[in-house]
Amino acid sequence: MDALLEYVRDFIESEAVSKDTGIAVYRGIAFAEESSYARRVKTELLTLEEAEAEAARMGVRFIDSNRRKGRIGALGAVLWGNKGVEAAGLYGETF
Numbered sequence: 001m002d003a004l005l006e007y008v009r010d011f012i013e014s015e016a017v018s019k020d021t022g023i024a025v026y027r028g029i030a031f032a033e034e035s036s037y038a039r040r041v042k043t044e045l046l047t048l049e050e051a052e053a054e055a056a057r058m059g060v061r062f063i064d065s066n067r068r069k070g071r072i073g074a075l076g077a078v079l080w081g082n083k084g085v086e087a088a089g090l091y092g093e094t095f
Contacts, residue, residue: 001027010078022070024078028058038083041076042091049074056095 005025014024034066037054040046051072055062062071080087 005063009065012066020066021064021071022062022066022068022072024055024062024071024074025066026058026061026078026081028059029059030082035079037075038079039091041072041079046072048072055082067070 007024010022010035013019031041035054036056037046037051037058041051048071052062053072054060055075058079060075062068062074064070064074077087086093
C-alpha cells in the first residue's frame with residue numbers, strides 16, 4: 001500500500017495542472033459516520049487547521065508534499081466521494 005500511495009503522490013504532483021494539489025486518502029468503502037465538514041466545505045471558508053483536524057477525526061490521511069496547500073479541497077473530495085452527482089454541484093443543489 002505504501003508503494004502504491006507513493007506512486008500516486010509522485011504521479012499527481014508531477015502531472016497535475018496546479019502545483020498546489022492536495023492529496024487525501026481514506027482506506028475503506030464508507031465512513032462510519034457522516035462529517036459535518038462535507039456540508040461546510042461547500043458553504044463556508046474553512047481554515048487548513050480545521051481541515052486537518054477533521055481529517056484526523058475521520059481517519060483521512062494527507063500524502064501530498066506541497067506544503068499543505070490544496071488540503072481543504074482534497075478532504076472535501078474524499079468526504080463527497082460516495083455522493084454521486086450530488087458531489088459535483090453546490091450544496092443543496094438538486095438535479
